[in-house]
Amino acid sequence: MSGASSFGGLLRFRTAVPRMAVGVAALLGAMSFLGAWWLIVALHVVAPIFLPSPATVARAFWTMCADGVAMPNALISISRVWSAFLLSAIIAVPLGILMSGYRIIGAFLEPLIDFIRYLPVPALVPLAIIWFGVGEETKIFLLWLGTFFQLVLMVAADMKRVPGEYFETAYTLGAKPRQTLGTVALPAMLPQLMDSMRISLGWCWTYVIIAEIVASDSGLGFVIWTARRFMKTDQVMAGVIMIGLIGLLTDQCLRLLHRFLFRYQSS
């Protein structure tokens, strides 16, 4: 009786559910996915060469880790992602703030940036190779290209969203306009800013794989692409899952950090 009513409570529109239920639901979601996958393979809906069973993929995953293929390549990809991401954030954050703080700079740059950010990164691969060859620079450049212009605009928008009342209050408390940059604008936008950076880090992962497939002899993208050449579907899938896991882990860490840094916010 009470079980039935509390179960009904889980389905109430826009209502919080117990932590426990959240965990169980997430686990069930993952398990039903694995279950469906396993079922499809077990019923021979698809040939194993195209879709190996979860167990086979897990084994491939384990072998790749054990024989020292996965970790070094994962580290290479991670370091590419982070160097390109930091490079783009270091320029994008001040520039975005400038664009929003000084409207004339925004007017000058926004159309240009809007144009560039719609250029699809894969279309720029040939150009990048012509300019930089197939070395590290090409990959960093492509990742940077894919995130920088998006991030600049997101930073500018984050700053624009800071309520005008905060600035005006600060002025009437004796702050000069420039002083509000550090005392109002930055702290007020920081939670949003960190979210924007987290999102653009995710894009870096997308682009690093493209770059490594097209122009690389290392990294997870390269590992996946090589496995494909030998039709080792289980390794391809293990590689993809590894990318997903790294992404998930990074994202969760950043979320935790976010919650810790901005615990002054109402939950």
Added chain:
Amino acid sequence: MSNTLGNTGSMPDQAGAYLRFESVTKTFGAVPVVQEPFSLDIPAGQFVVFLGPSGCGKTTLMRMIGGLDTPSSGRILLQGQPVGGPDIRRGMVFQSYSSFPWLSVRKNVEFGMRFRRDMTKAQKRERAGYFLDLVGLSDFASSYPSRISGGMRQRVAIARTLAADPDVLLMDEPFGALDANLREDLQYELRKIQKKSGKTTIFVTHDVEEAVFLADRIIVFGSRPARVMADMDILSMVGPVRDETLRDSERFFHIRTDILHLLRGRLREAGQEGA
């Protein structure tokens, strides 16, 4: 320049300054908001309430005092000097986004002293402590605004503004978002604090009862374009003492009713003009 607040951290507080509007008008683009030239003299230390229907230009007038908007014509004088851009002499408390969520209550109150070079850290802390105590928030000094109630957040903003020691205190519907009981408590406290500090205060509201309870003087505005309908000397009508018995008194009720009639009459008139 007298020390009106007692020991506020080794720094004498400014008494309120007098304020004067000289034929002020304001037009946004082609839209006149204050069309009839607005003139008003506000003596130092007076508690003035701007009362009027929504959209009549109260906020606009207040923002012009704060230097956040500039008059289209005419000028505003503070202690005889025309006001320029916003500065520490005209402190403002807004209805929303009043306290900084990323700072603790104490850091919020210290915010206005942050830009001063003539005080030591210890002095700033001491002074913040004094004003926290004044608004009854000493126990919440290290809390963040999201952890305290809306009424407390407004008190933080008031303490922060007072700690910055402005010449005039500008408040734009600071209690607008609060429930009735809390509002009455805060009105009582604000009135006490204002008298104690002697700061010239302009308070915007469209709540008639709030206006009568708080004001030494009420300027009643008609709907737009802004027009002064009445300049009421509430101090001589109900005296300086404001407490809960006043709210129940017949005098209070009559003044309230008169103002309501005044506002309604104006609305009816406007309706007939429109028809």
